[in-house]
Each structure stands twice: as C-alpha cells, then as structure tokens.
Amino acid sequence: MRASINLGRVGGVPVGLNISVLVIVAILVVGLGFGRFPVEYPGLPLAVYLLAAVVTALLFLASLLAHELAHALVARRHGIGVSGITLWLLGGVAQLTGEARTPGADLRIAAVGPATSLAAAALFGLVAWGLGAAGIAPLVTGMFVYLGIVNVLLAVFNLIPAAPLDGGRVLRAVLWARWGDRVRAAITAANAGRTFGYALVVLGFLLVFTGPGFQGLWLALIGWFLVNAASAEEQQARLGAALHGIRVGDVMSRSPVTAAPTETVAGLIDRVVMRERLSTYPLVDEFGGFRGLVTLNRIREVPPEQRPLTLLADIACPPGEVPSARPGDGLLDLMRAMSGFPDGRAVVFDDDGRLVGLVTPSDITRALQTADLRAPYAAPHGADLTVLGPEERRAEAVRRGEGR
Numbered sequence: 001m002r003a004s005i006n007l008g009r010v011g012g013v014p015v016g017l018n019i020s021v022l023v024i025v026a027i028l029v030v031g032l033g034f035g036r037f038p039v040e041y042p043g044l045p046l047a048v049y050l051l052a053a054v055v056t057a058l059l060f061l062a063s064l065l066a067h068e069l070a071h072a073l074v075a076r077r078h079g080i081g082v083s084g085i086t087l088w089l090l091g092g093v094a095q096l097t098g099e100a101r102t103p104g105a106d107l108r109i110a111a112v113g114p115a116t117s118l119a120a121a122a123l124f125g126l127v128a129w130g131l132g133a134a135g136i137a138p139l140v141t142g143m144f145v146y147l148g149i150v151n152v153l154l155a156v157f158n159l160i161p162a163a164p165l166d167g168g169r170v171l172r173a174v175l176w177a178r179w180g181d182r183v184r185a186a187i188t189a190a191n192a193g194r195t196f197g198y199a200l201v202v203l204g205f206l207l208v209f210t211g212p213g214f215q216g217l218w219l220a221l222i223g224w225f226l227v228n229a230a231s232a233e234e235q236q237a238r239l240g241a242a243l244h245g246i247r248v249g250d251v252m253s254r255s256p257v258t259a260a261p262t263e264t265v266a267g268l269i270d271r272v273v274m275r276e277r278l279s280t281y282p283l284v285d286e287f288g289g290f291r292g293l294v295t296l297n298r299i300r301e302v303p304p305e306q307r308p309l310t311l312l313a314d315i316a317c318p319p320g321e322v323p324s325a326r327p328g329d330g331l332l333d334l335m336r337a338m339s340g341f342p343d344g345r346a347v348v349f350d351d352d353g354r355l356v357g358l359v360t361p362s363d364i365t366r367a368l369q370t371a372d373l374r375a376p377y378a379a380p381h382g383a384d385l386t387v388l389g390p391e392e393r394r395a396e397a398v399r400r401g402e403g404r
C-alpha cells in the first residue's frame, strides 16, 4: 500500500494517506451530514451538520492512526523495523519489516491495536459524557458518542480470529505457543481468515439482494480483501518455511562484473553489455568503494546519441538507495528489505565493506526453485525460528568461512 500523501513522522514512524482513504471520509460525511446528524439533532443549518461530519471523519482517521501506531511502536520495542503507516480504503496498514520472534511478541503486537481502539472509545465516551453533563450542544456530544461506538465496533471486528485481522494474529500466536510450530499456526490462522472472508462475501451478496445494497457491497468488498490477504499470508508462511535457514551468501552471484563511475554508458555497452548476459553492474571506484548500481533498464533509458556523453555515475541508483546485506544474513530478511526498493537488486559486502556479491531477481527465483532440493531443514519449532541479531549473524558467517 503506497502513500499518496505524506503526513510526516509520528514517534519516528512515517505516516501517509493513500488517496483511497477519501472514500471513507466521503461515506462518513454523507452518512453523518445528511443522515444521522439531521435526524437525531434536527433544526440546524446543513452547513453545521456537514462541518460536524467532517470533524467526526477526521477524528475517526486519527483514532485509526492511533490503532496502527500502537502496532508499530510495540513492534519496534520488540526489535522489528517499521517502514511506515498508511491509511487507505479499508482502514490502516502498519508495514513491519520483520516477524515477531516469539509467540509472546506476536501476541502483544497484534493485541495492542484493538486495545488502543477500546481505549480511544473510552476516551471519546468520557468526552461525550463531560460535554453532556456541561450541557454543550447535543450535536457535539453526539459526534463523540458516535466516535466511541465506531471505535468499539472497530476493536470487536478486528478481534475476530481470522488472519489478517488482529484477532487472527492473536490466534496464530496462541497456536504457535501451543504447537511450537509457527508455520502451522500461521496457515491455520490464514485458513480461518479465508473462511471468514468468504462468509462475508456471501453475506454481503445476500444483503445486496434483500435490501441494503450499499452495505452489502461494502461487506463483500471487505470479505474479498480478507480472502486475498489471508491467501497471501499463507503463501508467505510457506515461503518462510521453504527459505528457512538460507543465507544471502548461499544464493548471491559472486564476484560481479563491476564498472567505474567515470565510464560512459557507451563504453560499458561496448565492453560488456553486448558480450555477457548480465542485467546489473555495480559501480566501484579506484579505492574499491561502492558508488551505485546500474541496471540494463537504466542503460536503455539513455537515448543512443547521449550514450557516449553520459557517465554511469549519472544514471546509477545511488548507494544509499540500494539495499545491502552480508553473506551471513538471512535471505528472507533481505527479500523483505528489498521489497521497498524499485530496482529489485541488492549488493552484498564483506566485513571490510568490500563488494563481494549481488542478489538479483534471477538469484531469488533460483533460490525458490531449488529450495525443496536442499537437505530437509529442521521444522521451525518455536525458538528455532529466532532471527539472529547482527553480531550473531557475523559470528555465524565467520564460522561458515564466509565474509572473509
């Protein structure tokens, strides 16, 4: 989910809106401004109802954001990176860059979201009660009553034990703790999610044919989203099992063909592009320092007449925007890190910061194709899945004779 509008950082976490979130705002503004508010608090000008509806919609988005921030901050406390939070059509998404290492962490990261929504409901309820007691305009009190109710519904819906809802992750954590097998727990939670999603789709279409058509379509849409997300989650769990224990050094292309940042595009084409079947050229300066990454796509974008005049450094993806790893890092961690980068390639450095390899899409495809040819791995039982910290990884790499 990409953010179309950046709202800056909250607690160090980048927060953004996807343009589709406007649909939520529109539904709330129309439903409240033309429906609920004029019916319950009659006798006011339309502009007042609309203003109240807009403010309510914005406060609702703020409470959604609080729910996602809670997930993000607890994940970070458990050592999991957070690349950002995006609000969109069906609510919020907190994008984590790793997985919980223990069932307990998994449980806390999931449960804190609904807990925050309940806390928000209590807060809105308290404000409504205070405003009511002080005799403030009933419409304003009504806004906070509505926000309280919506946040309770949000918490309850999210606690349904169906992945990818928070309740599904709670289920996964509980089963993981009981069975000691994260993959099996994740697949069971995903199956529950898919079943629940299909049930919502069926219920939604029943509603369409029996009356409240819009709510029915909305429910069917949410159901369909859950079915897809649950399937993706199951796939991810299976992928994690297949690539379990595979290190970057096992799959990287070693000793890549490099180029100097001062070489021209035409020079590189003459020297290697026409001779070798490579799609990625790291730039390395005369001191061995990594200076960026040039791909075939970037070379093709230079018009032919410009190629003798354009330096590789001018078209390279700068070093700061190329994901990197060490040979001893887990491949899954790197793939997760790479998903946020457009070029789909990573560079591999040894302990002295020298470029020793590349990971390209074809390396990853090959790793996936050969995953089941590898010696059977020990089933990931509980603590066995613990992701090594950087220090442990380095020690492991040295033990395996890599990165030297």
Ligand SMILES: [Zn+2]
Residues within 6 Å of the ligand: 067, 068, 071, 113, 114, 158, 166
């Ligand atoms: Zn949540």
